[in-house]
Amino acid sequence: MLPSIIGYYSLILGFICSFFIIFFSIRNFNQVLKLDTKILSFSFLQLTFVVISFLGLVLSFVISDFSNETVFNNSHTAKPLFYKISGTWGNHEGSLLLWLLVLTLFIFLFLLRTKKQSKQYRILTLLFQQIIIIGFFIFLLKTSNPFNYIYPIPSEGLGLNPILQDPALAIHPPILYLGYVGASIIFSAALSATVLNYISKKWASHIKKWVLISWVFLTFGILLGSIWAYYELGWGGFWFWDPVENVSLMPWFALTTLLHCILALERRLILTSWVVVLSIGTFTLSMCGTFLVRSGILNSVHTFANDPERGIFILVFLFSLIFLSIFIFIFFHKPDNKSQINFSWLSKEASILFNNWLMMYFLSVVLIGTVYPIFLDVISSEQISVGPPFYHRLIIPFLIPFLLIMAIGPKLSWISTNIKQKLNLIIFLVISFFLAGFIVVNLNVEFLINTILIGSSFYLFFLTLSDLFRNKLINISQNISHFGFSLLILSILFNNIFSSEIITNMKIGEVYKKDKIEINFQKIEQKKEKNFNSIIGTFNITDSENKSITLKPQLRIFNQPNIITSEADIKTTLFSDKFMVMNVVQNQEYFNIRYQIKPFMIWIWISVIIITLGGLVSFYRKI
Amino acid sequence: MKNKFSILLIVFFTFIFIIFYKGLNNSNIYVPSTQVEKDVPDLKVKLLRSQNEIELKSLFEGNEFYLINIWSSWCGPCREEHPILMNLKNQKNINIIGLNYKDNKANAEKFLRELGNPYYEILEDNNGSKSIELGAYGVPESFLIHQNKIIRKYIGPLNQNLFTEINSLIK
Numbered sequence: 001m002l003p004s005i006i007g008y009y010s011l012i013l014g015f016i017c018s019f020f021i022i023f024f025s026i027r028n029f030n031q032v033l034k035l036d037t038k039i040l041s042f043s044f045l046q047l048t049f050v051v052i053s054f055l056g057l058v059l060s061f062v063i064s065d066f067s068n069e070t071v072f073n074n075s076h077t078a079k080p081l082f083y084k085i086s087g088t089w090g091n092h093e094g095s096l097l098l099w100l101l102v103l104t105l106f107i108f109l110f111l112l113r114t115k116k117q118s119k120q121y122r123i124l125t126l127l128f129q130q131i132i133i134i135g136f137f138i139f140l141l142k143t144s145n146p147f148n149y150i151y152p153i154p155s156e157g158l159g160l161n162p163i164l165q166d167p168a169l170a171i172h173p174p175i176l177y178l179g180y181v182g183a184s185i186i187f188s189a190a191l192s193a194t195v196l197n198y199i200s201k202k203w204a205s206h207i208k209k210w211v212l213i214s215w216v217f218l219t220f221g222i223l224l225g226s227i228w229a230y231y232e233l234g235w236g237g238f239w240f241w242d243p244v245e246n247v248s249l250m251p252w253f254a255l256t257t258l259l260h261c262i263l264a265l266e267r268r269l270i271l272t273s274w275v276v277v278l279s280i281g282t283f284t285l286s287m288c289g290t291f292l293v294r295s296g297i298l299n300s301v302h303t304f305a306n307d308p309e310r311g312i313f314i315l316v317f318l319f320s321l322i323f324l325s326i327f328i329f330i331f332f333h334k335p336d337n338k339s340q341i342n343f344s345w346l347s348k349e350a351s352i353l354f355n356n357w358l359m360m361y362f363l364s365v366v367l368i369g370t371v372y373p374i375f376l377d378v379i380s381s382e383q384i385s386v387g388p389p390f391y392h393r394l395i396i397p398f399l400i401p402f403l404l405i406m407a408i409g410p411k412l413s414w415i416s417t418n419i420k421q422k423l424n425l426i427i428f429l430v431i432s433f434f435l436a437g438f439i440v441v442n443l444n445v446e447f448l449i450n451t452i453l454i455g456s457s458f459y460l461f462f463l464t465l466s467d468l469f470r471n472k473l474i475n476i477s478q479n480i481s482h483f484g485f486s487l488l489i490l491s492i493l494f495n496n497i498f499s500s501e502i503i504t505n506m507k508i509g510e511v512y513k514k515d516k517i518e519i520n521f522q523k524i525e526q527k528k529e530k531n532f533n534s535i536i537g538t539f540n541i542t543d544s545e546n547k548s549i550t551l552k553p554q555l556r557i558f559n560q561p562n563i564i565t566s567e568a569d570i571k572t573t574l575f576s577d578k579f580m581v582m583n584v585v586q587n588q589e590y591f592n593i594r595y596q597i598k599p600f601m602i603w604i605w606i607s608v609i610i611i612t613l614g615g616l617v618s619f620y621r622k623i
Numbered sequence: 624m625k626n627k628f629s630i631l632l633i634v635f636f637t638f639i640f641i642i643f644y645k646g647l648n649n650s651n652i653y654v655p656s657t658q659v660e661k662d663v664p665d666l667k668v669k670l671l672r673s674q675n676e677i678e679l680k681s682l683f684e685g686n687e688f689y690l691i692n693i694w695s696s697w698c699g700p701c702r703e704e705h706p707i708l709m710n711l712k713n714q715k716n717i718n719i720i721g722l723n724y725k726d727n728k729a730n731a732e733k734f735l736r737e738l739g740n741p742y743y744e745i746l747e748d749n750n751g752s753k754s755i756e757l758g759a760y761g762v763p764e765s766f767l768i769h770q771n772k773i774i775r776k777y778i779g780p781l782n783q784n785l786f787t788e789i790n791s792l793i794k
Contacts (some may be wrong), residue, residue: 051685326632505696
């Protein structure tokens with residue numbers, strides 16, 4: 001009761017703070033004085049109110065206050081405390097409140113951390129950010145109030161969707177939002193820098209920190225989502241090209257490209273148009289993602305409840321931001337100084353530029369694959385779904401030049417280059433392709449494309465690895481991330497090529513044999529947990545080398561809401577994952593068993609962590 | 624130059640805005656049944672048992688109703704809906720055609736031996752492309768066809784309610 005009421009009113013108070021901030025900012029903008037401390041105080045006050053409001057919602061979830069509609073819809077008394085708390089942002093209303101919390105937190109930090117920048121720039125950034133914050137306040141209060149009151153008070157809640165009850169997923173949204181919202185700071189800062197003609201090498205090095213931190217969170221957030229899908233959904237893969245996955249990937253492409261442009265801007269004061277457009281693009285793509293996911297316009301497994309009113313609000317808001325940015329870009333943006341643009345095709349700039357275009361190509365492929373079905377549906381009422389083959393066919397071939405440039409680019413110098421270690425580079429290239437050919441020739445896969453792909457990845461892998469040992473600390477962050485990327489592509493390729501699977505129906509006591517693999521279905525047990533009952537199967541698997549392991553996949557029967565989920569059992573080793581799921585078969589005696597061997601699975605996660613680590617190293621070197 | 628460019632940009636984004644706006648109004652997330660009126664696409668399909676290739680359209684005759692059911696032995700919800708299909712098989716006026724989605728033949732056969740075979744004909748879809756061409760999102764999914772037109776589309780497993788709906792449609 002009380003926490004909800006407090007939460008609601010402090011949300012309104014926080015909203016009112018926005019107007020004070022805007023009022024003082026505009027008054028202070030043209031004065032010669034320093035930044036008005038009232039602006040800082042009100043920003044802090046706003047942050048405090050939003051924090052109180054958020055805690056009010058968390059508390060309502062913890063004490064299971066079912067007079068609150070959000071709690072009633074998404075919680076249940078039998079849920080463990082951890083999931084009661086994470087349930088706060090496992091729904092539409094709560095997750096928007098979290099967005100708002102992070103928005104106000106970041107702009108406050110921005111004000112604190114930019115004391116050395118010009119006052120006008122700080123104030124204008126704050127103003128742009130307040131436009132976004134006000135948009136979210138109105139959105140929350142008008143269409144998705146998390147504190148709606150219901151009467152009579154129900155005695156029990158409806159429960160959180162069981163597949164969301166998972167530790168990785170509990171922290172996935174907050175981390176991802178930190179990335180998205182960081183992008184909003186970059187957006188506001190880039191717009192205000194454009195208006196004030198403030199873009200300089202110094203500005204680049206200041207904004208780079210924000211780009212890095214958002215990039216780290218975004219990358220890590222995507223990783224968590226992917227891990228969750230692998231362990232929880234039990235489809236046996238790490239990426240499904242589901243629209244909701246795609247919308248988190250698109251800002252990542254834009255942000256990664258932005259990161260590289262900022263480097264060029266910081267050193268050479270070039271690519272300013274790229275920087276501005278990408279700063280705008282990253283945030284609008286994040287917002288566009290929110291729109292596509294929340295409005296229910298897309299067909300996806302993760303779509304939340306849809307409500308056209310919400311959809312229209314985000315849509316109008318999103319496009320107001322887009323038109324505002326276009327207006328600012330066209331009227332205020334000054335293109336690069338011509339004398340700076342001279343660089344040879346064999347230079348760092350050229351390689352960054354080339355890979356930028358490739359990144360934009362990947363981004364367009366994903367964007368088109370995600371929104372094309374909507375366009376087609378509207379224009380011709382035809383319904384299609386775009387599947388993995390589309391993405392694979394369009395993206396994979398272009399990974400080859402992408403990888404090669406990633407390997408060679410950092411070796412080049414700015415403006416133009418005389419490569420000193422030509423021989424070295426060529427020797428590595430030959431070795432990589434030779435090794436790749438040697439691996440592929442023994443396998444039953446297409447020779448040419450696989451050799452070139454694996455060869456290019458090996459090339460990047462060996463070059464970055466040798467640099468890690470040779471150069472010690474020069475460019476270490478770039479080196480780590482590029483190394484991680486090569487490892488990622490290699491793991492994905494090997495994972496694809498070497499995976500194998502067995503699908504069969506078995507009853508208890510049955511033994512299944514195929515290709516020297518023996519699956520022995522030993523027994524099933526029943527177990528009662530706090531919020532579900534589980535049936536646990538015990539399987540003993542002996543492989544061709546006579547090693548045996550025991551896997552215990554589960555079926556979980558949740559009572560609130562009534563859903564059966566299958567929990568895969570996965571044995572992870574350094575070289576492969578053994579993955580098993582079971583499903584019920586109608587006539588009880590039999591269970592449907594899916595057993596998969598997925599090589600190098602863990603390396604996919606590790607390599608993304610390495611990529612993120614590179615970003616972190618770079619971030620800590622900055623401060 | 625700059626002006627033309629800006630007009631172009633604005634026109635482009637306005638266009639996208641309109642499309643999204645319209646898309647919102649006919650949004651369709653996992654509605655269990657959608658009313659559609661669409662011709663059956665021209666599609667060559669392979670019969671699972673005989674491995675003969677035929678035109679999909681050649682399966683549909685006269686005034687009969689047909690239900691294309693996309694299923695797979697590995698798919699949990701397909702087992703759930705199977706009894707409904709077995710009941711539906713006993714109705715007059717309707718023939719059920721199974722489209723076996725990304726499955727292997729032995730498992731599919733085993734599945735049917737175990738749970739019964741409701742299908743009048745079984746087609747093969749090894750890589751899932753036939754289902755996509757039909758307009759499916761995943762498994763299980765069913766299309767009700769009459770006079771060479773898809774008249775209803777059922778996303779997700781069939782249940783008792785949908786069973787009643789189909790029954791009333793084919794009467």
